[in-house]
Amino acid sequence: MPPRVLVVDKTSSTRDTISELLGDHASEVVWSTREGAFAQLRNALAAGLPFDVVLLDCEPVPTPTLVRDLGSIGGSARVVLVATAGEGIALANRCGAADVVTRPLSTPELVFRVARPSPNLERGDKRRPRKSDVLIGSGSWIKELYDRIAMVAATDVTVAIFGESGTGKELVARTIHNSSPRHDAPFVVVNCAAIPEALLEDELFGHVRGAFTDATRDREGLLAAAHTGTLFLDEIGELPMALQAKLLRVLQSQEFRRIGDDTDRRVDVRIITATNRDLDQLVARGSFRQDLYYRINVFPMHLPPLRERPEDIGLLVHHFVQKYRARLGKVIDAVSPTALARFAAYEFPGNVRELENKIHQAMVIAQGPMIEDADVALPPVTARGGMRVDVARPFREVKQEAIDQFERSYLTELLDLHRGNLAQAARAAGMDRKNLWALVERHGLDRERFKKP
């Protein structure tokens, strides 16, 4: 199949020339300005018809970053420069382009440089996120989350993800990486809590031969392994003080030093951190550097615990049933209403990870085509006071009603107790203030009503 070509130039007339010269050697030639190119590339990828070649005009001289991004954002395209005679290959090398064509343009040169089959057309497919790795949720929080991911993915800004254990911090970090121009480069995970302090520096920064007794040769650290990609520092709150200083340097100047080395090295990495700890508290206690905290907290993202978004449970149950169905080779496709009711009623202190494990367990146990009540290892619902429900009506509807009723009573009592003071109420309820506020709004409760002298 002849390639699909995107011509990126200030004016559209170049497209017409190239289209005419290439003729049948291109299956489509589309024009875009530099400003519009990313949207074009993304849309084409989303439509399943990615561009194979980007022909980029050299005026003004493109930066390596621009060339890299144009080549990666729409899957994987060869970026070929369109230069005026005399510039040529040196320029292409300087900005990292695959090739160059020179003006005046001719059919043979264009066919040779643009339409020949590219040896690495599969490159972009390797790291496409699997379907089971998609972030699931309903309502406004997931929409807001996706908006924020889209906003930050296009940049190199440092992201800090906060949330209880199992709320999806790593999945969010991966999603950011996969939607960023770095998606073809490595995504490297370092769990600061899992690696002993004495080894962590070596793991992260590497060493030179002779740096210590066992150092028989040079070793690149994980930071270097993440070059041009993303480094995900999980449990950042556990990073030892000495390494906090080194990380700060990386964030400030993209420089670091291997153990035992006498020169600095530079890296180009995007850093994403995550923690379930309260970093403010760690700073106050003196175990986390304030200057580092400011540096990593440029773009914070807070993931709410599952108990604050019970409306997601049904979707997640379905999602994980699909995920493990394939893995276990079982033809389970549904969850019985009573089993589902037990999922809906449970608090999930271990959040989405716990829910996923419970579904996995239940599917291993289940014999029939459906997860039954007996397959589920959760506390029975009736043991908690057994609410009367109308089983003649659809489960979804009845459940939503019960949840609404419960939320409304809870919020009324809570706001009454704290005289409408949201901050105080949120603290007492163990909820994020924003989530509480959203819930109060959703139920249309008037805070003024609770303010008493």
Ligand SMILES: Nc1ncnc2c1ncn2[C@@H]1O[C@H](COP(=O)(O)OP(=O)(O)OP(=O)(O)O)[C@@H](O)[C@H]1O
């Ligand atoms: N919104 C979601 N949609 C789909 N799957 C999710 C979602 N949130 C979490 N998961 C899944 O739940 C599991 C736990 O998520 P993840 O490892 O990202 O959590 P975490 O916050 O990093 O947890 P921990 O603090 O325990 O490391 C993963 O298998 C992940 O794919």
Ligand SMILES: [Mg+2]
């Ligand atoms: Mg994690």
